[in-house]
Amino acid sequence: MNNSISTSSVLTASLLFSSLAMANQPWSQDRQWLFGDWNGERTQLEQQGYKFTAALMNQSADGLDGGYKDNNGFETTSQLTLGANFDLEKIADWQDTTAAVMITKREGKSLTNENIKDPRASQLGNVQEVYGRGEIWRLTQAWVKKGFNDNQLQLKVGRMGMSDDFNASQCEFQNLLLCGGQLGKSISSIWYNWPVSVWGVNLKYQFAPEWTLGVGVYEVNPDNIKTASNSDGFNLDMNNVEGATIPVELIWKPKLALFNALPGEYKIGALYSTADASDVGVAGKTHDGKHSVWFNAQQQLTQQGADAKRGLYVSFNAVINDKDTTAVSSTQQLSFWYKGPFDSRPNDSVGFGLANYVVNDRVTDRQIATNNSRGYVDYDAFAADYVPVQDDELNVELNYSYQWSPAVLLRPNLQYVYQPAGVKAVKDAWVAGLTMRINF
Structure with missing residues (x-):
């Protein structure tokens, strides 16, 4: 068993056993936090404007068949999150003002990197x-948000992840491309998802009851994604800023008669980065920027009885990237989940999703040309200087989310990866996974 598995197991076990000593009935199905309400102190603090969070997410993956090594490997990875939110209107009488601080720590290994993909190929899915983003402590959030005109206009400033406010999406899955914002999976050199934070500012304007327009400016700074030491996770300087990423997004939140007036959210957005970007097809060629566009849609399709939260949901996400500078030209994601499938389990859900990476054909052509220049015509599984030729990668996941209580979630899942890392010669992979989330 590797060190990451044992560390995660010890941490989880110690926290669970500690909770038994600290509180009565820690496994109650209506328990909000595993460590309880601190004899009422936690609820009282929230009423005064102080909300504290602590959570552990652990994701295990067991290779059932296929992949580059085809040896049924097992890996686990985890994330510890510690945070606090402050209602500054309650605390300091600053009207419509909130603030947040969040620190995270990740550890473990990825089954995709260790067993599934050809190690010579660049990673696509996971x-x-x-x-x-490294096994280090990171400052993931440190921002202040101020509302104006009854929060019709909101200004947010500080350290944050870009997908906190743009290209955000639901996360009901363990597979990377089926979870959360999509841009960070294909343009990760300029767009930083959780747990990385950057200096940024954004403005959201709700100009009609159903419509909101957002614009932001975020630094492009390679220092923010360094992973050599814990100090890299708390980098606050802007000494090596290479430019700015500027997203614009229009959000529509209707209740359409077509879907029985159930809530939906539709987003269309675009970004431009001013940082220099290398051409993916021509060595040594650079461009003075890059761009992407996206569309996100989430819609509740049905409602189960009188419970507004139970029912069938659908989500669709698509990203189109600049073909001159981006190895992944586009991504597409379609997912469904049903909340409250059984009357006895109203907080559980069943999920099914498909997600696809489309590799830029200019990248594929360059890989083929490189291999031809080295005398390779067919796939070579062993040559160190062979460059695996990449095409599309498809990810599929079926899962069941067992919500024992608001404090404890278990999500067993089955995943299928078609053409891992887009390499046709690598066997398709079947993976059994388990996500565990505990709120302390």
């Missing part, structure tokens, strides 16, 4: 979305 069967464990909580993996990545």
